[in-house]
Ligand SMILES: Nc1ncnc2c1ncn2[C@@H]1O[C@H](COP(=O)(O)OP(=O)(O)OP(=O)(O)O)[C@@H](O)[C@H]1O
């Protein structure tokens with residue numbers, strides 16, 4: 479007789495398909511123009527790039543949504559774009575990835591775009607287009623947030639500092655009152671607007687802006703715990719690049735060393751962390767389980783080029 483025995487690794491990655499996530503935040507389009515550089519411009523001492531091909535990827539909160547879908551969970555994304563070609567491109571890319579998208583159109587702004595011009599395998603220039611969304615559009619977004627909350631298990635608020643989360647304190651209060659877990663990827667020096675969230679996930683630089691420098695783990699733990707209490711968070715997750723991550727919660731500290739074997743591209747690792755953490759918490763995982771898997775997922779994603787995502791199969795392979 480053959481018994482099907484679940485390995486501990488399989489158990490470590492529960493069925494994530496039942497999790498329903500709502501992501502709200504600043505979406506952007508990452509655009510790349512690749513070309514040849516054959517001459518210097520006669521107009522100014524700059525290279526002329528003859529564009530041969532272009533690539534586009536959803537960025538910011540939209541990249542968090544891609545990460546949630548890759549893990550097999552379902553996701554809705556609520557954000558604001560301009561009435562332009564970049565906004566339509568984002569809409570198409572996201573819908574094609576299986577994300578339920580609600581992008582409110584703001585006639586007064588251009589969609590946030592980060593355009594990189596690349597010649598001879600190197601980035602020559604980055605051009606950013608961004609404008610803060612209008613108040614009426616943000617109000618409409620808040621109303622949709624409130625009415626759709628019951629559909630979800632957890633909410634991710636992905637703050638890239640572009641102004642799409644003006645009503646973040648209201649969103650946290652509404653979601654927590656409705657019994658939903660709220661995860662925030664923060665920006666800026668004022669974290670008081672994140673008070674009452676379930677967990678906030680700053681990287682080292684973002685945390686330093688708020689609590690100042692720390693000499694060692696002991697000082698970090700003391701300052702992080704003080705901030706956690708001050709903000710009334712269940713947990714504070716500090717992502718520490720090559721030092722892994724540390725979770726501070728009422729039960730103590732959960733340390734995770736970095737697991738990456740090869741590091742190619744660290745951009746977007748923070749998006750993978752919050753997506754994995756949210757999906758795990760939505761499935762009822764404990765803090766140590768959720769943080770461990772988020773760290774493993776980050777270890778996989780930094781080994782890939784470009785703003786990448788991690789699948790369930792890759793997680794299982796990485797746990798072996
Ligand atoms: N150089 C590295 N070596 C190993 N692991 C890394 C490295 N950089 C990042 N990681 C993994 O990715 C996680 C998140 O990275 P980091 O703390 O840099 O977040 P972040 O600054 O928010 O990332 P980003 O904003 O680029 O998405 C880390 O906790 C770690 O697990």
Ligand SMILES: [Mg+2]
Nearest residue numbers: 663681748749
């Ligand atoms: Mg980040």
